[in-house]
Amino acid sequence: EVQLVESGGGLVQPGRSLKLSCAASGFTFSNYGMAWVRQTPTKGLEWVASISTGGGNTYYRDSVKGRFTISRDNAKNTQYLQMDSLRSEDTATYYCARHHYGYTFDYWGQGVMVTVSS
Amino acid sequence: DIQMTQSPPVLSASVGDRVTLSCKASQNINKNLDWYQQKHGEAPKLLIYYTNNLQTGIPSRFSGSGSGTDYTLTISSLQPEDVATYYCYQYNSGPTFGAGTKLELK
Numbered sequence: 104e105v106q107l108v109e110s111g112g113g114l115v116q117p118g119r120s121l122k123l124s125c126a127a128s129g130f131t132f133s134n135y136g137m138a139w140v141r142q143t144p145t146k147g148l149e150w151v152a153s154i155s156t157g158g159g160n161t162y163y164r165d166s167v168k169g170r171f172t173i174s175r176d177n178a179k180n181t182q183y184l185q186m187d188s189l190r191s192e193d194t195a196t197y198y199c200a201r202h203h204y205g206y207t208f209d210y211w212g213q214g215v216m217v218t219v220s221s
Numbered sequence: 222d223i224q225m226t227q228s229p230p231v232l233s234a235s236v237g238d239r240v241t242l243s244c245k246a247s248q249n250i251n252k253n254l255d256w257y258q259q260k261h262g263e264a265p266k267l268l269i270y271y272t273n274n275l276q277t278g279i280p281s282r283f284s285g286s287g288s289g290t291d292y293t294l295t296i297s298s299l300q301p302e303d304v305a306t307y308y309c310y311q312y313n314s315g316p317t318f319g320a321g322t323k324l325e326l327k
Contacts, residue, residue, distance in 0.1 A: 140265075147308075147318055147319075147320050147321065148265065148308060148310070148318040148321075149317075149318070150316040150317070150318075164315075198264055198265075203267070203270065204270060204271065205253075205312060206253075206312030206316055207255050207267065207270045207271070207312070208255075208257075208265075208267060208310075209267050209270075209276065210267075211264035211265055211266070212264065213263075213264055214264055
């Protein structure tokens with residue numbers, strides 16, 4: 104059974120950093136691209152970042168470029184999202200997701216809440 | 222960015238009804254569109270990928286169609302467990318989601 108389990112969320116002050124992790128199991132992690140998607144009540148669902156199978160290619164939405172870094176450790180079956188210079192508008196539930204046939208997301212984690220507030 | 226407009230925002234229907242949800246892109250997205258179902262308090266779930274391909278394990282009452290800028294998700298016979306919010310998602314350029322259609326039981 105495919106499982107994606109996020110961790111690392113919490114309350115953080117504006118301008119500070121936070122690192123999310125996503126532990127994968129139930130499939131060959133190194134064979135799949137991975138992604139982070141976030142959701143807020145006001146802006147809805149937003150794709151945040153994606154990473155290729157080997158980690159050599161990464162992609163970001165414009166609003167997080169230069170502030171967020173997606174990475175993965177295939178030996179640990181884990182992907183990460185390093186979030187720096189956090190802003191209030193980054194407050195959201197962050198989902199880890201597996202890519203399928205390009206940019207489709209075929210499995211999602213349960214989500215982790217990130218709140219950016221002073 | 223490509224804008225995805227879903228309609229209606231809220232849809233009330235009865236068990237057994239045929240339900241059609243619409244999604245319109247601001248430009249041609251070449252069938253690069255998925256549909257996701259999100260039940261309250263849960264993560265989104267893939268229903269349909271690349272316009273009309275049913276994801277493994279999804280009931281056959283769900284189907285997708287469309288081309289160019291106009292796409293639809295159809296539920297042939299609504300079931301109580303289908304109450305959820307449905308999102309379309311395009312990945313032709315700069316991936317974006319629609320705002321969702323909330324499906325309720327009448």
